[in-house]
Amino acid sequence: MRILVTNDDGIHAPGLKAAEAVARELSDQVWVVAPETDQSGVAHALSLNDPMRMRELGNNRFAVRGTPTDCVIMGVRHIMPEKPDLVISGVNRGHNIADDVTYSGTVAGAMEGTLLGIRSIALSQTFGIAGSDRVRFEVSEEFAPGLIRKILAKPGPQGTLYNINFPDCPADQVKGTEVTVQGRRNVEQLRVEPRADGRGIPYYWLAFNRKRSDPAPGTDLHAIYNGKISVTPLRLDLTDHASLSDLADSLA
Template structure:
């Protein structure tokens, strides 16, 4: 089984090293193609206004001067000798829960794999407090990664779907198990914009993650993580709200 690894935290990220160790419990045919630098919040963006450069670190480790989507595209078209059987994206430093998935480069890399018809899974490690930087612990992801992934290898994925996995911010032996749940939602209206002044006296703004209200609903990924479970959520690329098709169609039929 050939496995492609990517992420949005960059080629040197600790979470990517963790993911490679997890992947090697599943196969010895593992390839890494990731952004050269951090691309958190890049979403499903594609680099169109400047050239993308490809850097070879060794035969199976490459980086690109672009986004996670660019990394998957370059892997499939320029690096791998044949398409992979599985794409794993992560392990992200931080949660990708609820509607975070629309901003996430980690999840979007898996979206790109799903668009190519390849089984794709995004993995993220929740952490307990802000400002942890490179000290975010990946112990839960490392301990539970293989246990989450092996059952998914034998399950058929519907066309243009992927799986989003989040590991809770607790000790590995405190994890309650694995729960398959739907996507929850955050209240981003309560998010913050941090204002400051740079050394030259110019004002700047930084989007803050604190202050966002988490509103877990019954059986969502937010609730699963809060309860100490690994959250496994199937996602789809079709964003059509089918319930509105008839009503909108009637508006134009008059």
């Protein structure tokens, strides 16, 4: 099995090493193609107006000056001698659940793999609400290989990727795995922080509010908050099928 590993935190991120370790538990044919710099929050962006530059780092490892989507395309269309059987994107520093999914470069790496007809999985490791000084990537490394084997054991539907998030607790305290739906936070996640530079000219940071939601059972948020691994199948088809008939009637 040929595996392509990418991420959005960059080629030097510790989570990428964790993802590579997971991949090597599954196969000895592993290629790593990751962004040269941190690309968190770029979602499914492509580099269309700037050239992509690439550095070969040895042992099937490559750094691309571009987005996670760029990296998957480069890996599949240019670097790897044959199309991969699996794309692993991650392990992200921080979870990608609920609203995060639409912003996530990690999830986008798996999306691009899925668009190219490749089984694709996004991996993310939750860290504590107090900050990211201690990220338990060892939890992802312990549980991800077994979960991926189970997912690959059955043929998956076309156009579906798998978004796996690991809780912030020691591996021996993980309370199981739950198949979940994408949740929705009921608190504001992002805020704008105004600041000023040394000349008094204003600039702004987007910052996260570290507040917990009150999620419904069955959601990715609820699983993570309760110490479980969350596995969410995500479809590329964003159509709201339930609304099609009503909309057609309204526009008739």
